[in-house]
Amino acid sequence: MHYWQLDVFAERPLTGNGLAVFPDAHALSTATMQRLTQELRQFESIFLLPGDSPGRCRAQIFTAEEELPFAGHPILGAAALLHHLHAPAEHAEWTLQLKAKSVHVITRRHGQGFYAEMDQGQAEFGQRLDNATARAVADAFGLGDDHLDRRYPATVVSTGLPYLLLPVTAAGLAGARQRRLLDPELRACGAAFVFLLDVDNREGRTWDPAGVIEDIATGSAAGPVAAYLVEQGLHARGEAFSLNQGRFLHRPSTLAVCVGAEGRVRVGGHVQLVARADLLVAPAALG
Template identity: 45%
Template sequence: MYIPYYHADVFTEVPFSGNGLSIFLPPVELPADRMLRITQEMKQFESIFVRPRPEGTLVDARVFTVEEELSFAGHPSIGAAAQLHALNRAGETEAGWIFIFPQKSLPIATRKTDYGYSCTMNQGEAEFGEPLPEAAGKPVLEALQIDPKDRDEKYPLQVVSTGLPYLLVPLKRNFTTANIGAEGLSEMLEAVGAKFIGLVDVDGRSMRTGDNLGKVEDIATGSLAGPVGAYLVRHGVAAPGEEIGLVQGVHLGRESRLYVTVSSDVIVRGGVVLLAEGRLLCP
């Protein structure tokens, strides 16, 4: 069986920048363990598997890291939507899609540009946990070996979600060198209602995240951008309706630009550059 495969750079307008993505269009539904193994073979932070329905705009989608399936993810969604626009709506300047994940549906709009595609996804309303008391956040900070003096005390540790719950940790110093993972972090995050950590430089409008063991850092994370934008609005750093520019991956040599607008819903926008295509020989 041949599976069409595509490669894109997401949250960028420049080739070989932003966050790389593997996109697969399997002709039949694949078992989860097969999709996980394919993702592990490609060694991208995430891969996405999409199957457009006959209706044309509805797309069944599954996204995997090298460790597990996620309920949804941002950069794979807009990257795959741009690729579907190129394949199925090439004669149109604009197109719309609804990506249907196992636990969430995600409306996405795509528009042709000189560099590729500009894509916008509606992540819905943000959900906020209560600001964490100091005692509850202390084990996480200690596990990440974050000096309390590096914490930006003007803003709280808080769990925010638009589909994936992140514990947001605002830092004012040593932002790019802080750890993003540690042994046992997953269990600590689960105890406060989060799945991943999100380090935030509020003044610099920058963010970082990765796997919970800290082995791999993500370069551009749409599912984190929405919560960070909502957090900035909630705490008066940005205004409702303002387009908030966020930066990620600069210190890794893969600058990514993510744009968030928060009103009643959280809207995340970014560029996509299509790079390559081929066939996966999948026995």
């Protein structure tokens, strides 16, 4: 069984967000997928299973802790790999069926790699935090009240995975370190993760729930951020713009976003194929 190492939201190899893709995981159990993700130590891995027609497949996405109903950079990376393996044309289209929803992705060849763009659908706006709750969340990252950007409300937004978007200053973003679990606050507002957002510089940071691993580039957050910025009147519908992430991990990444006239959110980025590896242990032995 082969699996691939890719870099997503990467202008060149060894930048952006790393990803492991298993293009044919039909022989693997869900438990084995989880264990392989833990073994590979990627922020996320994606496992593809045959679909009911060409250009369609099922997909399961894992972090080291859990299976996710939706994620961004694994979908873009998987679609780019499918293009590499199955489509000689310059452009291709794919549909990935996840637990939360189906996602349509377009891909095109770009230099030695690919450019992939997904349609995340319309964003859903959830709870808006009061000042006291926003301060409590900021405190979990070692930030004080002066690090919060009070011009914009802390708000839960989702395009498949709900993020609490917490606007902070540039100094707050640079100095943030998650220092405790946020389970009570996240449960209370219906979010899965916190995304710290420097609105002026269109830059953000997020961590896994335990605060151990910082994500390099988060496609599932880019859609909510794009919708949020449009909602705040900072960008117009139909206007393409970029978000930045990964600078503090020395893996600067660019995430292209656009909220269409009808409100559907598109997120895209460059994908580089880095390596192909062989799984030497038989799948049956991993179960």
